[in-house]
Amino acid sequence: MIDGTAGVSGRRDADEALLDNPAALAEHDPGDMLRHTASAGAQVRESAALAAEANLAVLADDGRPRAVVIAGIGTAGRTGDVLATVAGPRCPVPIIGHRSAGVPGWVGAADVVIAVSASGRSPEALGAAEAAHRRGARLVAVGAPDSQLQSVAERARAPFIPVPRRAPARASLWALTVPVLLAARSLGLVKVNEADLAETASRLDADADRCRSAAESFVNPAKSLALGLAGSIPIVWGSSPLATVAARRFGDTLSANARYPVVTGALGEAGRGRVGLLDGVFGGLAEGERDIFADPAEDDGEGTRLRLVLLRDGGLNAEDDTDEPLAVEERRADAVQTLAERRGVRCDVVTAEGGSALERLASLIAVPDFASIYLALAHGLDPMAVPAITEMKELSNQ
Numbered sequence: 001m002i003d004g005t006a007g008v009s010g011r012r013d014a015d016e017a018l019l020d021n022p023a024a025l026a027e028h029d030p031g032d033m034l035r036h037t038a039s040a041g042a043q044v045r046e047s048a049a050l051a052a053e054a055n056l057a058v059l060a061d062d063g064r065p066r067a068v069v070i071a072g073i074g075t076a077g078r079t080g081d082v083l084a085t086v087a088g089p090r091c092p093v094p095i096i097g098h099r100s101a102g103v104p105g106w107v108g109a110a111d112v113v114i115a116v117s118a119s120g121r122s123p124e125a126l127g128a129a130e131a132a133h134r135r136g137a138r139l140v141a142v143g144a145p146d147s148q149l150q151s152v153a154e155r156a157r158a159p160f161i162p163v164p165r166r167a168p169a170r171a172s173l174w175a176l177t178v179p180v181l182l183a184a185r186s187l188g189l190v191k192v193n194e195a196d197l198a199e200t201a202s203r204l205d206a207d208a209d210r211c212r213s214a215a216e217s218f219v220n221p222a223k224s225l226a227l228g229l230a231g232s233i234p235i236v237w238g239s240s241p242l243a244t245v246a247a248r249r250f251g252d253t254l255s256a257n258a259r260y261p262v263v264t265g266a267l268g269e270a271g272r273g274r275v276g277l278l279d280g281v282f283g284g285l286a287e288g289e290r291d292i293f294a295d296p297a298e299d300d301g302e303g304t305r306l307r308l309v310l311l312r313d314g315g316l317n318a319e320d321d322t323d324e325p326l327a328v329e330e331r332r333a334d335a336v337q338t339l340a341e342r343r344g345v346r347c348d349v350v351t352a353e354g355g356s357a358l359e360r361l362a363s364l365i366a367v368p369d370f371a372s373i374y375l376a377l378a379h380g381l382d383p384m385a386v387p388a389i390t391e392m393k394e395l396s397n398q
């Protein structure tokens with residue numbers, strides 16, 4: 001059955017003017033996704049305070065674990081990628097993301113499972129928390145207060161860090177991530193100090209200010225990124241493992257908020273494969289045939305083109321924090337920019353700023369997060385509504 005009216009309503013062509021009309025922005029954003037996204041810095045501070053109240057010190061009692069499993073789906077699962085990249089390649093134990101219910105077969109008493117769920121009721125996180133308890137693994141749970149996840153944690157006498165439920169999971173990345181980092185810190189696996197958290201929160205505040213709805217497109221990096229992406233197929237590549245986490249996060253938000261298909265990944269790997277996209281029908285071929293006098297309003301989709309977003313990791317990493325010398329990453333990032341330029345594929349670059357890994361990651365996530373919302377709004381889409389996800393859950397009985 002085809003129902004052309006299913007899903008959210010919006011328009012195919014982006015309305016540039018709407019982005020500089022605060023009243024129209026507010027009208028199209030009834031769930032306040034812009035405000036929730038602007039709370040990222042506050043989320044870091046609040047979650048750090050809530051984690052300090054949980055008894056995370058008990059985690060250290062049994063010493064260093066054999067492995068840490070981060071269990072959760074969607075944004076909750078992304079927190080495991082953040083932990084792995086902030087811990088870096090010298091982390092003494094494996095950090096493994098697990099995105100389906102339960103835990104990997106090898107998990108046992110020597111391991112730690114961190115179950116994460118914004119709602120506190122995803123089958124993936126609940127299944128993992130229960131399985132961890134059954135197998136005698138150390139458990140930490142992060143999620144909504146008074147949720148099923150909290151009950152499982154209480155039954156297991158495991159630390160539970162409450163994350164107040166004010167926004168959808170994807171607008172709660174920082175609230176979910178900080179407790180995961182602090183649990184790993186208690187285990188001696190990651191170096192995140194109070195100054196890193198404070199500087200990350202300040203960075204997120206400053207970026208939220210630059211990206212505020214009252215700041216017009218020509219001074220607002222998120223609005224200009226969104227307008228550049230409008231009508232294109234975004235390709236988001238990260239120059240380093242840390243930047244790749246931010247690239248995948250941009251893929252999540254572009255898909256969920258703006259409903260854009262997107263290719264994301266690590267530039268190192270893309271350079272041996274997907275970089276070929278730049279030569280394809282949506283890349284160099286489309287650019288070569290572009291009629292620069294054509295009316296964009298008459299674009300029937302045949303003119304769909306790639307837009308490359310390169311997230312560059314600034315080069316501030318200490319030598320022993322990287323897998324590859326920084327110079328290699330930098331040369332690769334320069335190379336892909338040259339390739340794009342030679343083919344006429346437009347490219348936006350976001351460069352990391354800040355001292356700690358966490359702050360640099362935040363600096364690569366903040367502007368793209370806002371851009372995904374502005375892109376939704378430019379298309380008249382409510383960035384909060386997720387009818388396809390709801391329908392999917394109903395149809396698959398989940």
Ligand SMILES: O=P(O)(O)OC[C@H]1O[C@](O)(CO)[C@@H](O)[C@@H]1O
Nearest residue numbers: 073074075076117118119122169
């Ligand atoms: O964090 P939760 O509540 O477990 O949800 C997991 C994922 O499921 C969704 O809510 C979709 O159902 C995503 O937005 C979210 O990231």
